[in-house]
Amino acid sequence: MTDVDDAIAKYRRQVEAEAKLAESDLDELEEHLRELTDELRTTGMSAAEAVTEAARRLGDPRQLAREHVRVRSPFGAPLSAARAWSAAAILGIIVMLVETWVELSVFVLMPIALVARKTWARGLVLGVTVHFLLARWLLRPHFDGDPLVWLGTLGVVAFVMPWRRREISPAAIALALQAWAFGSAAWGDMSFLEQYETNVAIGLVSAAAACFGTVYRARWSAIASAISALALSGMMFSELGELVLSRREFNGYWIHDFATVGTGAIAASVATFLVWRTKRAATGTFRSLTQTQ
Amino acid sequence: MPRAVRPPPKPGKDLVAASATPLLLAILNKGPSYGYAIIQAVRDLSGGALEWSEGMLYPVLHRLEDQGLIESYEQSGETGRKRRYYRLSADGKRALATERQKWTVVNAALEKAWRPT
Numbered sequence: 001m002t003d004v005d006d007a008i009a010k011y012r013r014q015v016e017a018e019a020k021l022a023e024s025d026l027d028e029l030e031e032h033l034r035e036l037t038d039e040l041r042t043t044g045m046s047a048a049e050a051v052t053e054a055a056r057r058l059g060d061p062r063q064l065a066r067e068h069v070r071v072r073s074p075f076g077a078p079l080s081a082a083r084a085w086s087a088a089a090i091l092g093i094i095v096m097l098v099e100t101w102v103e104l105s106v107f108v109l110m111p112i113a114l115v116a117r118k119t120w121a122r123g124l125v126l127g128v129t130v131h132f133l134l135a136r137w138l139l140r141p142h143f144d145g146d147p148l149v150w151l152g153t154l155g156v157v158a159f160v161m162p163w164r165r166r167e168i169s170p171a172a173i174a175l176a177l178q179a180w181a182f183g184s185a186a187w188g189d190m191s192f193l194e195q196y197e198t199n200v201a202i203g204l205v206s207a208a209a210a211c212f213g214t215v216y217r218a219r220w221s222a223i224a225s226a227i228s229a230l231a232l233s234g235m236m237f238s239e240l241g242e243l244v245l246s247r248r249e250f251n252g253y254w255i256h257d258f259a260t261v262g263t264g265a266i267a268a269s270v271a272t273f274l275v276w277r278t279k280r281a282a283t284g285t286f287r288s289l290t291q292t293q
Numbered sequence: 294m295p296r297a298v299r300p301p302p303k304p305g306k307d308l309v310a311a312s313a314t315p316l317l318l319a320i321l322n323k324g325p326s327y328g329y330a331i332i333q334a335v336r337d338l339s340g341g342a343l344e345w346s347e348g349m350l351y352p353v354l355h356r357l358e359d360q361g362l363i364e365s366y367e368q369s370g371e372t373g374r375k376r377r378y379y380r381l382s383a384d385g386k387r388a389l390a391t392e393r394q395k396w397t398v399v400n401a402a403l404e405k406a407w408r409p410t
Contacts (some may be wrong), residue, residue, distance in 0.1 A: 024367075028328060028351060028377050035329045035372070036347070059348035071352040071359070 007051040008033050011061055018065035025068060033058060074217060074278075075119040076169035079160065087125060087159035088114040090152045097149050102186045102204065106179075120215045123172035125160045127179030127267075129153050135187055135260040141252025170274050175214045177271035178221075181228045182207035184264020188235055191257060196235050203231035207268065214275060222275040229268035235261045303342050312343075313353055315392040318381060321363055322389055325380040327370070328354065354379055362388050 011033060012026055033054050040050035058064070079087075088111035095107040106128055113121035133153050137145045162168040185203030188196065206227035213221025239258050243250055304312075320326060320334045328350055335343050357363045362385035370376040381389070 024377065025351070025355075027375065029348065031327075031374055031376055032329050032347065032351075034374065038372075057347050059346050064348040064352075067349065067352040068355070071356045074359070 003048045004034070004037055004051045007048070007055060011055050011058070014061035015065045015068075018062045019069045021065060021068055022072070025072070029058065029064070073119040074169060075123055075172040075175070076162075076167055079114070079117070079122050081117070083159045084114045084117060084121070087111075087156045090156050090159075091125070094149055094152050094156075097146060100186070100190050102189055106182070106186075120172070120175060122160050122168070123175030123214075124179050124211065125156065126168075126172075127176030128183055129156045129160070130176075131180040131183035131264075131267075133157065134263070135183065135256075139256045139259050141256060170278055171214060171217075174221075174225075174271045174274040174278070175211060177267040177274070178207055178210040178214060178225055178228070181225070181232060181264045181268035181271065182211060184232055184261050184267070185228065187257075187260050187264075196238050199231045199234045199238070203228050203235065203264075206231060207264075210268070210271065210275075214271075219275070222272050225268050225272035225275060229265050229272060232261055232265035232268055236265055301342065303344065309343060309345065313345075314357065315389070315396060316343075317353065317357060318362065318385055318389040318392060321379055321381045322386070325378045327376045327378050331379075357385070361385075 008030055012030060015021060015026065015029065033051070036054035036057060037047070037050045040053055041047065045053065055061075091107060091111040091114070095104070095111070098104050098107050110121070110125050110128065113124060133150070137143065137150050182204065185200055185207050188200040189204060206224045210221050210224035210228055213224050236258065239254070239261065243254060316335060316338070317331065320331055320338075326334065331354075332345060332347055332350060335345055354363065354365075358365055358379070361382060363379045364382050365377050365379050367375050368378050
């Protein structure tokens, strides 16, 4: 049977060369090859002929590998190596310019996830960077950021943005929105919004849990999202209350704070809906955590 | 000499793809099965008219599993090697009922349309 074993090992290598599949998925294909080979041999084919015919019937290993990755990845097609590395390189520079510990942890995680070619990296990076652009610079009444950071962030967004249709999945969009909510809570942490520190703490923890839950593909991620939406709404209404009671002045800074927290609350709400709607096992699996191209 | 009966033309890619989900759900509704046996069942049911690209069955099965319509578990087959079996979940049973209604509608419409008036 050494002919058969060699041919099957070769087929496995060809699949693996195109994409990193789970061992159990490769075993499943191998079992199919072996059974088909056994069946063909009963028709009088030699072992070598039978296994060649079996491999032909199973199909092109490269195409098979690509299809597997597409189905197994809940976060859409993986970023190409060039785009992932470009975005990671820029993030590596920006990480030196961030201000708080919370931000630092996220900005260190993002390039690592990109370089490791995790399929969930895109959603996370997209959510964090778009929020960063909007809340830290575009919505600010006065431009007081570093133009290099601004341009760099814009570059990262350009690299991780979906360029084609169907390049991003609902799960990836949900993750991006949860990352956005995390960014909003992080803003509350570093600004004078910290007077609502209970809400900020709940928002930060629940949004981080929501992100992890989505990557882990667990349904409880929707509950974490809902909690972060409530915490951010709480911050938003406290802001509004402060204004109505005239303890704060209505100006560009007030609008900025309100919009930053408000968009985060909306993002978390939409994410709650998206996660709840996508069918997931109640406990999730670690499959997506290890899924790389 | 009687004229040779030509076999009916095989359904194209679109039809094969559209019928894949209801066929798989219906086959698994009869009992748990594994990839190789499912391919055989499809061939038998269609009298050889439905030719599936064998390898492509697995991504389809994995997608159905992802959607929660089927579940998989490992078990040793009669060959002694480990096999991955699939079975229908409760959601899958409901999905099968819905699929069946849809296809009955299509089938009924075609039947009526083909009837000579």
